[in-house]
Amino acid sequence: MANTPESPNSGTTRIVAGETAPKPKRRRTVEIALAVGLVLLIGAGAAVASAVSQNNQAAPAPTTTPAAELKLGYFSNVTHGPALVGTSKGLIAKELGETKLSTQVFNAGPAAIEALNAGAIDATYIGPNPAINSFVKSNGESISIIAGAAAGGAQLVVKPEINSAADLKGKILSSPQLGGTQDVALRAWLGDQGFKTNTDGSGDVNINPTENAQSLKLFQDGKLDGAWLPEPWASRLVLEAGAKVLVDEKDLWENGDFTTTVLIVNKKFAAEHPETVKALLKGHVESVNWLNNASAAEKATTINAVLKDTAGKPLPANVIERALQNIKFTTDPLAGTYNKLLEDGVKAGTTKQADLNGIFDLRTLNEVEGKKTSAAGLGQD
Structure with missing residues (x-):
């Protein structure tokens, strides 16, 4: 049967020998979008790579100067x-x-x-x-x-009549300041002896944090039974106020x-x-x-x-x-x-x-x- 031209109103696209069939419009739009996306992705990747490269460089050292x-x-x-x-x-x-x-x-x-x-x-x-x-x-x-x-x-120095930890029950002791090194040493040691102390001064033994010079005067006036003090205050209470050493802190530590x-x-x-x-x-x-x-x-x-x-x-x-x-x-x-x-x-x-x-x-x-x-x-x- 001879080939006959199709009717222009048939709704079918005629393909002529040697020509490529045109692509549907929708498919073309998708490919263009993909191409644009690829370009954007490559650009973003380059930007990220650049940022990473910069971040991997050693940060500049902070500027420091001698203090005035x-x-x-x-x-x-x-x-x-x-x-x-x-x-x-x-x-x-x-x-x-x-x-x-x-x-x-x-x-x-x-x-x-x-x-x-x-x-x-x-x-x-x-x-x-x-x-x-x-x-x-x-x-x-x-x-x-x-x-x-x-x-x-640092030493715990006390009145001469105090001969042991047991004698401290109900007594008044001092340290330079609440939370200071000698204050902590005194409270920890008393705890090891079975005494309860409180930071408000109450307990089995009363600890009143007091300035060192004032502790010396209070001890001399008979208003203080002892104190855990650093030097020279421990020596001052011993040599100037008649105190004696009950605890030398070095005896509580390995090798002193x-x-x-x-x-x-x-x-x-x-x-x-x-x-x-x-x-x-x-x-x-x-x-x-x-x-x-x-x-x-x-x-x-x-x-x-x-x-x-x-x-x-x-x-x-x-x-x-x-x-x-x-x-x-x-x-x-x-x-x-x-x-x-x-x-x-x-x-x-x-x-x-x-x-x-x-x-x-x-x-x-x-x-x-x-x-x-x-x-x-x-x-x-």
């Missing part, structure tokens, strides 16, 4: 010998160079911590328990312990080693002014070395001169001699003792259980000294 001023805290205690020597002999100021050194004297740790957290000071010599408490309360954001300063030099004073710094300040912190540590190390190499007479004279300025009068020769015999000056913060210090704080009711990892940053100390002081797994060294 370093505000340093310490106590008028022989246990703060490195601070007393470092400030009075100009060892810290010399290392700080153009950074101005200003100082503030405190009676106990919690007050110093409050000043540090408020920005009134940048670094301070302090007992370990207030440092732990600040670290725990701030979830590790507030402070770093950057060096040790002193070990030993327990930390009394450390050097801490505000973390934000340290991050912004690492050069200033390094200079402070250089002066601190020089001060500790001076104390460990000086004669007993040199140490007593130098420390007494500072105590005269801060406390109004120097210590009697026998008091400062006894106090210095009880103290070891060291840059090692004895990090291995801190879990027990934390447990004592928990037992005393002045802190809560926590992870102390990160409380130490001993890297700069180790750089300055050229030797390894361990953070005992609780920070960087």
